[in-house]
Amino acid sequence: MHCLFWGNRIALAGYTTxxxxxxxVLSNERNxxxxxxxENLKQSTKATLLKLLESNNSFTDLAKLKKMAKDFSTSQITQELKTHKIIRSLYPEIKGLIAELELSPKNLEYYAxxxxxxxxYKxxxxTDSQTILYLVCYLFFSYRETNDNLVAAFIYLVRKLTESAKAYAxxxxxxxVNIVRTKLKSAGSLLKFFIDTDMDDDLNC
Incomplete structure (x- = not known):
């Protein structure tokens, strides 16, 4: 196939080429x-990542990690803390790997x-390396998301506690005030017993 560009004939590669x-290019990139x-992931870390796909009582650990907090209830925050704890142990290695992979932000956002x-099942x-790549990208963003969720939950709970404290106070x-008023009223009634109504206010000593 030939095309003319500014008077020059340039051959375009065929579909097969x-x-x-x-x-x-794709094969080289995968390699x-x-x-x-x-070079950048320990065997134990690889095993831990792949273990996330293993079934445990009908649920995989990955399925649990996928569940993001829906609200700030105790159960949801507890689950979010568990998720954060699991990823936290892997995050330093994952973060270093992401830097070494030199993938564009768009690629990271695509894989995650x-x-x-x-x-x-899919x-x-x-291949293990491809699956690990997807998991690493997913956990990289998931860790940040759980961090944001926990910070938001902390702010919400502190604000709620502050409002409750103000309302209680x-x-x-x-x-x-009502107790003081009641006591003053009672004191006023009691004071009548100590007042001599027959005593002249103009009495001089």
Whole structure:
């Protein structure tokens, strides 16, 4: 196939050539990623990541990690803390790996949601290195999200506690004032017994 550009004849690659070129580039990139994974992830970390896909009482650990907090209830925050704790132990290594992978932000954002949208069965069908890549990207963003959720929960609970404390203090003030009023009223009634109504106010000593 030939095209003219500014009077020059340039041959365009055929479909098969383009397909082969793209396949080669993708294959080289997969190999590069696999090398980076092997050089920057401990075997124990790889095993931990792949273990997330193992079934445990009908649920995988990954399924539990996917559950983000829906509100600031105690049960939801407790689950979020568990998720944060699991990822926290892996995060330093994951963060270092992300830097070494030198993937563009768009690529990271593309890989991360694949874990959320793919079933465990489909994730297992990939090579271990490909699955680990998806998991690493997902956990990288998930850790930040759980951090944000926990900070938001902390702010919410502190504000709620402050409001409750103010309301309690206000109620106590009202109750204390009422008690004082009641006591003063009782004192006034009691004072009548000590007042001599027959005594002349103009009495001089």
């Amino acid at each position: 383009l397909q082969d070129t793209i396949s080669t 590069r990623i696999e090398v980076v994974l092997n 949601p694949l874990v959320k949208h793919k079933t465990v 994730l297992r069908r990939h 206000k109620q106590r003030i009202i109750e204390d």
